[in-house]
Amino acid sequence: xxxxxxxxxxxxxxxxxxxxxxxxxxxxxxxxxxxxxxxxxxxxxxxxxxxxxxxxxxxxxxxxxxxxxxxxxxxxxxxxxxxxxxxxxxxxxxxxxxxxxxxxxxxxxxxxxxxxxxxxxxxxxxxxxxxxxxxxxxxxxxxxxxxxxxxxxxxxxxxxxxxxxxxxxxxxxxxxxxxxxxxxxxxxxxxxxxxxxxx
Numbered sequence: 147x148x149x150x151x152x153x154x155x156x157x158x159x160x161x162x163x164x165x166x167x168x169x170x171x172x173x174x175x176x177x178x179x180x181x182x183x184x185x186x187x188x189x190x191x192x193x194x195x196x197x198x199x200x201x202x203x204x205x206x207x208x209x210x211x212x213x214x215x216x217x218x219x220x221x222x223x224x225x226x227x228x229x230x231x232x233x234x235x236x237x238x239x240x241x242x243x244x245x246x247x248x249x250x251x252x253x254x255x256x257x258x259x260x261x262x263x264x265x266x267x268x269x270x271x272x273x274x275x276x277x278x279x280x281x282x283x284x285x286x287x288x289x290x291x292x293x294x295x296x297x298x299x300x301x302x303x304x305x306x307x308x309x310x311x312x313x314x315x316x317x318x319x320x321x322x323x324x325x326x327x328x329x330x331x332x333x334x335x336x337x338x339x340x341x342x343x344x345x
Contacts (some may be wrong), residue, residue, distance in 0.1 A: 148172070155176055176326040176327060177299050177314075177319065177322060179203075179322075188326060191325060193305055196318075196321070198270050202315075203315065206312035206315060207312075208312060209304065209311070211316075212313055212314065215316035218291065219289075219293065219316070219320070223285075223286060223289050223290075225256075227255070227260065227282045227283075227286055228253060228256035229258055230277070230278055231247040231256060232246050232247065232252050233246060234247060234277070237277045237278070239276040240275035240276065240277060241276070242275065244274065247268070251267060251268065256263065257281070259286035259287070260288060260290060262291060262293070270283075288324055288328050288332075288337055289320075291328055292324045293320070295327070296323055299314065300313045300319070
C-alpha cells in the first residue's frame with residue numbers, strides 16, 4: 147500500500163471509532179423508545195404508522211412471535227418483489243417498455259434483495275423499470291437492512307433479558323429502524339454524495 151492508501155485507511159478507522167459512541171448511544175435510545183432529537187419530527191409519523199397497521203407499541207413479543215413476524219414480513223416482501231419483476235412489462239412507470247424478468251431471474255433477484263445480498267445478474271438501468279427500481283429494489287434496500295438490524299437488536303435483548311421471555315416488538319423495531327436510523331442516514335449521505343457530484 148502506498149502512503150495515500152495508508153492515510154485513507156487510518157482516517158476511515160478514526161472516523162469509525164469517533165462515531166461509535168454518539169451513533170451507538172442514539173441507536174440505543176431509538177430502540178429503547180427514549181426521546182431523541184428526531185422525536186418531535188418523526189414521532190407523529192411513527193404513531194400514525196402504528197395506528198394504521200394496528201400495532202400496539204407497548205406490547206412485547208416472545209421470541210417465537212417475533213420470529214414469525216420477521217418471517218412473514220420477509221415472505222410478503224419477497225413475494226411482492228417477485229410479482230413486481232414478473233409483471234414489470236404491464237406495470238406503470240416503464241417508459242422504456244422493459245419486459246418482465248424471466249421467472250428464474252425474478253426469483254433469484256427477489257431472494258437476493260430480501261436477504262440483503264443484493265446480488266444482481268442484470269444491468270439495472272437496462273432491465274428494471276422506474277417502478278421496479280422505486281417500489282421493488284429501493285423499498286427492499288430499506289426493509290432488508292431494517293430486518294437485519296432488528297435481528298441484531300432481538301439477539302442483544304435476548305442476552306440482556308435472560309430472565310424475561312420478551313425480546314421487544316418486531317413491528318416497532320422495524321418501524322424505528324427505518325424511520326429514525328435508515329431514512330435520516332440516507333438523506334444525510336445523499337446530500338453528501340450530491341455535493342461530491344454523484345448523480
